[in-house]
Amino acid sequence: MCDRAKRGKSCAMTQSILRKALLEARVPRYTSYPPATRFSQAVGADQHAAWLSTLPATEPISLYAHIPFCRRLCWFCACRTQGTSNAAPLTRFLQTLNAEMRLVETAIGRRQTVSALHLGGGTPTLMEAFQIKALSDAFRAHFDLSQDPEISVEIDPTELDETRLDELVDFGLNRASIGVQDFDPKVQEAIGRLQSAEITAEAVTGLRVRGVKSVNFDLLYGLPYQTPERLSATLAKVLDHKPDRLALYGYAHVPWVAKRQKLIPEEALPDPSARRELAELAQATLVAAGYVPIGIDHYALPKDSMARSAEAGTLRRNFQGYTTDTASALISMGPSAISRFEGGYSQNASATRDWTRAVETGLFATSRGFTLSREDIMVADAIERLMCDGRIDFARMAERHGLRAQALRDRAEAALADLPEIGTLSGDRLAINEMAYARLLAARLDPELESSDGRFSLAS
Numbered sequence: 001m002c003d004r005a006k007r008g009k010s011c012a013m014t015q016s017i018l019r020k021a022l023l024e025a026r027v028p029r030y031t032s033y034p035p036a037t038r039f040s041q042a043v044g045a046d047q048h049a050a051w052l053s054t055l056p057a058t059e060p061i062s063l064y065a066h067i068p069f070c071r072r073l074c075w076f077c078a079c080r081t082q083g084t085s086n087a088a089p090l091t092r093f094l095q096t097l098n099a100e101m102r103l104v105e106t107a108i109g110r111r112q113t114v115s116a117l118h119l120g121g122g123t124p125t126l127m128e129a130f131q132i133k134a135l136s137d138a139f140r141a142h143f144d145l146s147q148d149p150e151i152s153v154e155i156d157p158t159e160l161d162e163t164r165l166d167e168l169v170d171f172g173l174n175r176a177s178i179g180v181q182d183f184d185p186k187v188q189e190a191i192g193r194l195q196s197a198e199i200t201a202e203a204v205t206g207l208r209v210r211g212v213k214s215v216n217f218d219l220l221y222g223l224p225y226q227t228p229e230r231l232s233a234t235l236a237k238v239l240d241h242k243p244d245r246l247a248l249y250g251y252a253h254v255p256w257v258a259k260r261q262k263l264i265p266e267e268a269l270p271d272p273s274a275r276r277e278l279a280e281l282a283q284a285t286l287v288a289a290g291y292v293p294i295g296i297d298h299y300a301l302p303k304d305s306m307a308r309s310a311e312a313g314t315l316r317r318n319f320q321g322y323t324t325d326t327a328s329a330l331i332s333m334g335p336s337a338i339s340r341f342e343g344g345y346s347q348n349a350s351a352t353r354d355w356t357r358a359v360e361t362g363l364f365a366t367s368r369g370f371t372l373s374r375e376d377i378m379v380a381d382a383i384e385r386l387m388c389d390g391r392i393d394f395a396r397m398a399e400r401h402g403l404r405a406q407a408l409r410d411r412a413e414a415a416l417a418d419l420p421e422i423g424t425l426s427g428d429r430l431a432i433n434e435m436a437y438a439r440l441l442a443a444r445l446d447p448e449l450e451s452s453d454g455r456f457s458l459a460s
């Protein structure tokens with residue numbers, strides 16, 4: 001066999017080892033470092049209050065409110081949600097959220113300026129119009145929203161009407177994220193989420209006629225009964241709306257965490273190889289339609305601020321995925337919500353009753369979190385840059401954090417020795433070849449991750 005043929009054979013072998021590693025890996029999504037599975041009770045309400053009290057007055061913060069209620073409990077969903085048949089429980093919930101905002105304002109010591117505010121859940125659009133107004137008033141009472149922050153809301157098109165849309169726009173909504181997942185009826189039935197293309201189209205039109213220009217669609221690949229043909233048909237319908245952004249997540253089948261997923265017919269899930277093909281098909285379709293791939297699972301039109309941010313190397317990653325918001329602190333409220341500070345993370349109690357009890361007695365409901373050492377902050381920064389840009393400059397990391405980055409570089413070198421096709425290390429610069437491998441490589445940079453940990457979702 002000639003050298004070229006040998007080289008070709010060995011290259012094909014390493015490619016197939018790499019693909020196998022990607023298809024089999026179960027690793028964190030790295031929306032934070034360390035992942036929330038490593039949080040502990042060492043962080044409580046006092047630490048949360050202390051972090052709030054040291055926020056710089058001149059730096060705007062980002063806010064998140066978690067509204068956990070849903071009328072329908074979709075089987076695929078691993079979010080922290082709870083069912084309700086109407087908006088009645090939201091009345092007390094919103095009073096408690098208002099009380100939590102007051103606690104935050106008191107701990108900070110002023111009405112802090114806000115650069116971004118996101119309502120997630122759950123189904124924020126379950127709120128009646130008067131409840132949206134009450135929530136808007138509460139935010140404006142406790143925070144300074146005068147600098148035209150980005151206000152985004154997760155929208156369930158089946159829980160939306162004209163009055164709620166009007167109220168959301170009065171609130172300042174300027175970026176909407178619409179849950180779609182897949183338009184195919186058989187796929188929808190298998191994931192317990194029926195939603196016609198027509199009702200989704202009505203939501204998009206309702207937003208755009210009110211001046212909400214920025215619309216994001218959330219889609220999933222790897223769903224039961226999803227085939228290339230069905231996914232292509234869904235993508236064609238999605239592209240008719242030309243959303244500014246798309247999030248295309250791999251369905252994370254973790255029934256040991258999300259019990260509702262036991263209702264998903266496992267035998268109808270695509271195998272890892274078919275799943276990868278679905279992801280590649282979606283990527284090729286979206287790129288051909290003019291979208292710029294962002295990080296591991298987002299797409300944006302070239303004129304969108306997320307595409308520009310990715311190009312400039314200023315993209316950030318947080319618990320909601322990718323963001324253009326550069327605030328160094330994210331203050332999250334509501335049950336299970338996770339706040340991020342420069343010094344660490346704090347998470348509220350997951351059960352609504354525990355969160356309510358604490359806040360109604362005038363205490364933060366922090367139940368766990370993580371205090372970052374200087375070394376942790378550098379690892380978190382390196383992993384965030386890898387997940388956002390696909391590149392790490394270890395010399396810059398060392399300079400920015402005033403630490404040696406040799407151990408981090410050594411871990412990257414070891415990963416590349418095992419999986420040479422994953423990327424290149426040239427001097428102090430690591431560059432990944434394909435963003436599909438970013439989670440795999442991030443896990444190798446994570447000094448604490450147990451490689452055999454099977455709790456996480458598939459990386460592919």
Ligand code: SF4
Pocket residue numbers: 069070072073074077078079081121122123156179193
């Ligand atoms: S997908 Fe949305 S509506 Fe369905 S359970 Fe999850 S949060 Fe609720």
